[in-house]
Amino acid sequence: MHRQPLSDAEAALGAELGAVRPDLTQPYTAALPGARAAVLSRLWRGLVHEPMPWVVRREAAGDDGVTLHLADGHRLHGPLVDPYATAARVDEVRLDALSYDRPARLMTALAVPHSAAFAAELDHSVASLALSRANRAAATARPPVTSWEWEQRLVDGHPFHPNCRSRPGFSTADQLAYGPEHRQIVRLGLAPVDEALVVGEWPERFRDGGRVLIPVHPWQAAHVLKCPLGEVIEAHPLMSLRTLALPGGGPHVKTTLSARITSSVRDISVYSIETSAIVSDFMAKVAARTDGLLHVTRTLGAVTAGSPDLAAVLRESPEAYADTATGERVVPVAALATTELPRSPSWLADFTRLTLTVCLRLLDLGVALEAHGQNLLVVLSPSGAPRRLIYRDLADIRVSPARLARHGIPAPAMAGRIITDDETTLRRKLFGALVTGTLGATAGSTPVLREALSTAIRDLPRTPDLDTLLEGPVPTKALTLMRLSPERPGDIWTEVPSPLR
Incomplete structure (x- = not known):
């Protein structure tokens, strides 16, 4: 089926690639079938496990897969899907008698509300993922040393989001220049601002007399602010794309990027700037109650020109909390799958015990972390x-x-x-990120996760939060439904089966 003509997004990216990196054209074409299957696998997981309003019934038939009965009378059939699986590959899904191996074409054929716009995003995700895989050698050029080098090894993006590599508004040249998996140095502009809100300590290197210099991502400068970069500094892009590590172990700088990456537009609200120092100081005190098992990278300074389009945050490098001289390493949890670690059952149980101990302790104290694989790092x-x-x-x-x-x-x-004091909101925030996004993605399947959790919880104190996790289904963001519901702002939640049941 992969011999069919390229889609519009695949062809457009390929044509641009021929102009800017012709050496990647053949690897890109070869990577397309695998990229389509990877995005289709994520999409099918969402269709099976999320509360789509146009799915009236789901019918599992053992090894024969699962059938979705749609409100318009059609039937959608595909393989059974483990909600915690990261390596499972879905090559095709059948809508009535027709088979689809391309997620965008499947979504177009479903013809549900907002499916056309989502199909375009899926098409872009496939093309971008194929580009990332085509340039995979750049991400594995040499063994990582720093945490930013570890996260630049992540090629496939979000393990469960069908828009895992969707970067609308980014040309092929933009992706090659700014995508962390392509391992380029990004030159941030320094925008002078006469009147800015500054919170915390803003360094002299980012000042010009009485004016504040705000680091600006080059994509933001070209497409939103529409201004030249001016004075620039060099930095290494991290997996969030808009956050970058300054050279020489310097702080990380979070920039505004008014583009939709996966689900979110990556700007920085004025509220985040105003509250940055308060939250940072508060969290440092709360983290001190974990007996040294958790450190929080402090916010050093934050600045805004009064708009989400022009703001920046400086925070500590994670390396500040590791003794690298003795061989300790700091690895973002999302990058664990790229390490040489054997990740044996005992290792995974130890990691699960550590994360649950810390996160449940903080939740009991009153803080719910969004502990997914991008925000959470582990010192090895x-x-x-x-x-x-x-x-x-x-x-x-x-x-x-x-x-x-x-x-x-x-x-x-x-x-x-x-x-917030809402118990559901607090538990969703933690468990929705920790169990699926961190533990599930690290384990890679329900059986492996079940074994790790079963071992780890023996040593944990029983609390109402732990009981809730053990007794019921696991909350998780309905990532696919959110993209099909643009009229509903904010997160949409669903539940997946508990790996312990």
Whole structure:
């Protein structure tokens, strides 16, 4: 089926590639069938496990797969799908009598509300993923040393999102220049601003007399601000694309990037800037209650010109919390699959125990971390044993004043979306990221995750939060439904079966 003509996005990217990197044209073409299957696998997982309003019934038939009965009378059939599987490959799905191996064409054929726009995103995700895989040698050119080098080894993007590599608005040249998997140096502009809100300490290197210099991503400068870069600094792009590591172990700089990557537009709200120092100081105190098992990268300074389109945050490098001289390594959890670690059952149980111990302790205190594989990093011993955790990017945590009060901890002096006492919201925030995005993606399947969890929880104190995790289904973001529901702002949640049941 892969001999069919290229889709519009595949052909467009291929044509641009022929102009800017002709050496990658053949590897790109060869990578397309695998990229289509990878995106189709993520899409099929969403269709099977998320509450699509136009699916009236799901019917599993053992090894024969699962059939989705649609409201319009059609039937959609494909293989059974493990909600925690990361290596499972779906090569085709049948809609009535027709087989589809391309996710965009399947979505177009379904003809459900907003399917045309989502199909275009899926098409772009396939083409971009094939480009990333075609240039895979760049991501594995030499053994990683720093955490930013580890995360640049991530080629396939989000393990469960069908838009795992969707970067609308990015040309082929943009992706090659700015995508972390392509391992290029990015030249950030420094935009002078006369009147800016500065929180924390903004370094002299980012000042020009009385003016503040705000680091600007070159894509943002060209497509949103429409201004020249001016003075520039060099940096290494991280997996979030808009956050970059300054050379020589310097701080990380989070820039505004008004483009939709996977589900979100990566700008920086004025609220995030205003509350950055309060949240950072508060989290440093709370993390101190974990007996050294968790460190939080502090926000050093934050600045905004009063608009989400022009703002930046400076935070500590994760390497500040590892003894690299003795051989400790800092690895983002999402990059664990690219390491040489054997990830034996005992290793995975140790890692699971560490993450649950830390995250459940913080949740009991009153802080729900969004502990997915991008925000959470693990410090490994020279032999590869998980020793402690590092958490970065505090913009989307949730804090419960009521829980804090039970432990005699003053709540941070702030309001807004971070503050909530709603138990469902707190547990969704943690479990939706930790169980699926961190533990599930690291384990790679339900049986492996079940074994790790079963071993780890024996050593954990029983709390209402742990009981909720053990007794019920696991909350997770309905990533596919969210892209099919542009009229519904914010997150949409669903539930997947507990790996322990």
